[in-house]
Amino acid sequence: MTGDVQVVAAPAGGCHIFSGCGYPAPGLQDFDFRPMFTIGSFGFTKPMLIAVLCALAVIAFFAFAFSRPRLVPRGVQNIGELAILTVRDQVLRPALGRKGDGYLPLLVSLFFFIWLMNLMELIPFFQFPAMSRIGFVWPLVAVVYILYLYLGFKNQGGWGYLRNMIPPGVPFFILPILIPVEVARFFIVQPFTLGIRLFANMFAGHLLLTIFYLATWYMLSLSIGLLYAVGSAFMVVFVFLLELLVDLLQAFIFTTLTATYIASSLEAEH
Amino acid sequence: MSGRSMGLLRRDAEARREAEGKGRAQGLETGWTITSYLIGGMAAYGGIGALVGRAVHISMLFPIGMLVGLAISLVYIVYRFGRQQAGSGTTASPKGDDR
Numbered sequence: 001m002t003g004d005v006q007v008v009a010a011p012a013g014g015c016h017i018f019s020g021c022g023y024p025a026p027g028l029q030d031f032d033f034r035p036m037f038t039i040g041s042f043g044f045t046k047p048m049l050i051a052v053l054c055a056l057a058v059i060a061f062f063a064f065a066f067s068r069p070r071l072v073p074r075g076v077q078n079i080g081e082l083a084i085l086t087v088r089d090q091v092l093r094p095a096l097g098r099k100g101d102g103y104l105p106l107l108v109s110l111f112f113f114i115w116l117m118n119l120m121e122l123i124p125f126f127q128f129p130a131m132s133r134i135g136f137v138w139p140l141v142a143v144v145y146i147l148y149l150y151l152g153f154k155n156q157g158g159w160g161y162l163r164n165m166i167p168p169g170v171p172f173f174i175l176p177i178l179i180p181v182e183v184a185r186f187f188i189v190q191p192f193t194l195g196i197r198l199f200a201n202m203f204a205g206h207l208l209l210t211i212f213y214l215a216t217w218y219m220l221s222l223s224i225g226l227l228y229a230v231g232s233a234f235m236v237v238f239v240f241l242l243e244l245l246v247d248l249l250q251a252f253i254f255t256t257l258t259a260t261y262i263a264s265s266l267e268a269e270h
Numbered sequence: 271m272s273g274r275s276m277g278l279l280r281r282d283a284e285a286r287r288e289a290e291g292k293g294r295a296q297g298l299e300t301g302w303t304i305t306s307y308l309i310g311g312m313a314a315y316g317g318i319g320a321l322v323g324r325a326v327h328i329s330m331l332f333p334i335g336m337l338v339g340l341a342i343s344l345v346y347i348v349y350r351f352g353r354q355q356a357g358s359g360t361t362a363s364p365k366g367d368d369r
Contacts, residue, residue, distance in 0.1 A: 089287065089288075089291065090291055091295075093288055093291065094288060094290075094291030094292040094293075094294065094295040095292070095295040167349075167350055170349075177342060178342075178346060180314035180315065180318065181307065181310050181311045181314050181315075181339070181342060181343060181346060182310075183314065184309075184310035184311070184313045184314035184317075185303075185306045185307055185309075185310030185311075186310075188310070188313065189306040189309045189310040189313060190302075190303075190306045190310075193302060193305065193306055193309070253298065256294075256295050256298055256299075257298065257299065257302065259295065260295055260296075260298070260299040264299075
């Protein structure tokens with residue numbers, strides 16, 4: 001079974017309350033997709049298509065917006081500048097200050113790629129947030145964390161970077177107690193939470209939407225179920241609006257944390 | 271209003287916006303750092319407890335290690351982040367975040 005809500009709803013086609021069949025509850029199977037086509041043993045699935053399209057859309061938009069930049073912006077360049085300035089003023093500058101402007105392309109790309117990938121759960125035909133497959137999240141976390149470590153070691157030196165993990169002024173005999181905590185936080189928990197937060201929010205959001213979509217269809221009948229169907233349809237609208245906010249918020253949190261990580265790696269340089 | 275005072279007002283508004291953004295970014299990072307410490311402490315000492323427990327055949331060392339890790343994390347969080355509140359108040363950066 002594929003994860004597409006339309007396809008999930010298909011088996012429930014004639015399945016309504018009081019018709020003898022149970023509620024076709026959504027679950028993990030809604031996140032598995034049959035390959036659209038295969039190349040050898042590699043299967044190209046719908047989430048992969050969504051990821052490719054999102055990446056192309058972000059590249060195409062900014063390439064088009066700034067293909068012929070003018071001093072006084074017109075048309076799409078206006079929107080492109082607004083997008084870049086929003087990320088600069090709300091994400092980059094608060095964490096990194098003016099010295100961090102070199103990281104603006106990375107943060108702009110990350111923000112809009114994640115936002116668009118998340119928004120795909122609300123766009124008809126796609127109706128699936130690719131970030132709810134954790135395989136799409138870990139590469140982004142890897143990019144951020146490798147950059148974070150690289151900048152830290154480059155700017156503060158190997159020993160200095162590790163020494164600075166522990167706040168100054170901690171008594172020497174306390175260090176053996178704190179080092180395991182810091183190592184676990186820095187190398188395991190922090191990258192883990194960075195990825196899991198994005199994945200879990202998208203996963204839960206998609207599941208919620210699917211539950212209420214299916215419940216609306218399942219309850220739809222000329223009985224008391226109709227009342228529940230209306231309630232469930234109301235919840236679809238509510239969750240839809242909530243997800244609009246969550247999609248943006250998760251892209252914002254991921255990018256803001258990336259900026260603060262970079263800032264803490266560069267701080268010795270500041 | 272003269273152009274000069276307009277410029278000053280705009281700069282003032284920009285500085286205020288930047289300060290607000292800075293507070294938001296710092297708050298977000300502090301919140302998630304504290305969460306990471308709580309999980310990290312339990313993971314590290316729970317792991318050590320599990321390894322020692324496996325060696326000496328005392329399975330209770332795993333939950334005990336987790337509780338010890340949680341306690342260490344809590345004390346460390348208070349040491350690292352609590353002092354900025356108790357000290358001059360609001361503007362000082364977290365103790366360990368001055369790297």
